[in-house]
Amino acid sequence: MSNSHIHTTLALLAQLTRWALVTIFLAAALPKIFAPADFALSIANYKIVPHILINIIALTLPWLELVVAILLVCRFWAPAVFFLANTMLLIFLAALVSAYFRGLDIDCGCFSTAVTLTPNMQWYMIRDVFFLALGLGAACLDKHDPLA
Amino acid sequence: MKKITTHSLHITIILALSVGLALVFNMLRPDPLPMVYAQESQVQLDAQSGEISLKDATLLFVSQRAIFLDARDNYFYNQEHIQGAFSIPPDYFDYEFPKISDQLTDKILITYCDGELCQLSHELAEMLKGQGLDNVYILVNGWGLWKNENLPTTSGSTP
Structure with missing residues (x-):
């Protein structure tokens, strides 16, 4: 494989992972922006955050996700945006793992605020590991992005 | 850096x-x-049975989230009743209800009478529901339980 082929492949991968991240953050942000009370309940179910912070997080986190998604589209302030995106994904994963080991069987509140009758914590965790890998991959590949 | x-x-x-x-x-x-x-309220309201426990009724009384409605005869109401309760004996419902209906919206309504088998509070609850009020609960043997715990009461013809 020639250098130009490698370069093209890496550029393509950089764009693909960045757009995948945009899709994830948009899909996560929009339903929660319009149902903050339900999202607050999802956060409360994790029993991690003090009560005084639950509503503030429920209000601001979806907007942070949306702002990060928009900045990823424009590839504006990329290092800061990738750092925030991956920090959020890491915190979400840590919260899920913590809930799982405390025996909580809850809705993850990741993409929807609707109540699921049979939440699958293991699936949520596997999915979040994949998202985090995607986020880290996107950050590492960013220098190959044609927009960089 | x-x-x-x-x-x-x-x-x-x-x-x-x-x-x-x-x-x-x-x-x-x-x-x-x-x-x-x-946080979710600790008060447990069972819409299916339509009944409320004394503990929950007391909590709602203290936090002023409920209105108590005395279904007993006027004579007993005038002697003594739950502090703040309105008198609506089912026989005088059509006469008494319009006087206080404005105050009953957006509140939890608790009907009571005296005795385990007393049906007046149930009748009153049904009449209130018939007027489109959904938040109606019955404190079975309410007067007896309330007095037994020395909870606040008052006498006279006004709440």
């Missing part, structure tokens, strides 16, 4: 922008979310 400072500044701006957008959007919502999360 300069890079780290620049990135930190960008992160701070993004966080501030997100918080600002969230607060403005929340203010513009028809039903803004309060800043502090309210």
Whole structure:
């Protein structure tokens, strides 16, 4: 494989992972922006955050996700945006793992605020590991992005 | 070092922008979310049975979230009744209800009479539901339980 082929492949991968991240953050942000009370309940179910912070997080986190998604589209302030995106994904994963080991069987509140009758914590965790890998991959590949 | 400072500044701006957008959007919502999360009420209201326990009724009495409605005869009401309760014996419902109906909306209504087998509170609850009021609960043997615990009462023809 020639250098130009490698370069093209890496550029393509950089764009693909960045757009995948945009899709994830948009899909996560929009339903929660319009149902903050339900999202607050999802956060409360994790029993991690003090009560005084639950509503503030429920209000601001979806907007942070949306702002990060928009900045990823424009590839504006990329290092800061990738750092925030991956920090959020890491915190979400840590919260899920913590809930799982405390025996909580809850809705993850990741993409929807609707109540699921049979939440699958293991699936949520596997999915979040994949998202985090995607986020880290996107950050590492960013220098190959044609927009960089 | 300069890079780290620049990135930190960008992160701070993004966080501030997100918080600002969230607060403005929340203010513009028809039903803004309060800043502090309210825990679920400890009061257990069983809509199916339509009955309420004395503990829950007392909690609602203290927090002034409920209106008590005395279904007993006027004579007993005048002698002594739960503090703040209105008198509506089912036989005088059509006469008494219009006088207080304005005060009953958006409140939890608790009907009571005296004795385990007393049906007046049940009759009154049905009549209130017939007027389109949903939040109606019966404190079975309410007067007896209330007196037994020395909870606040008053006498006379007014609440």
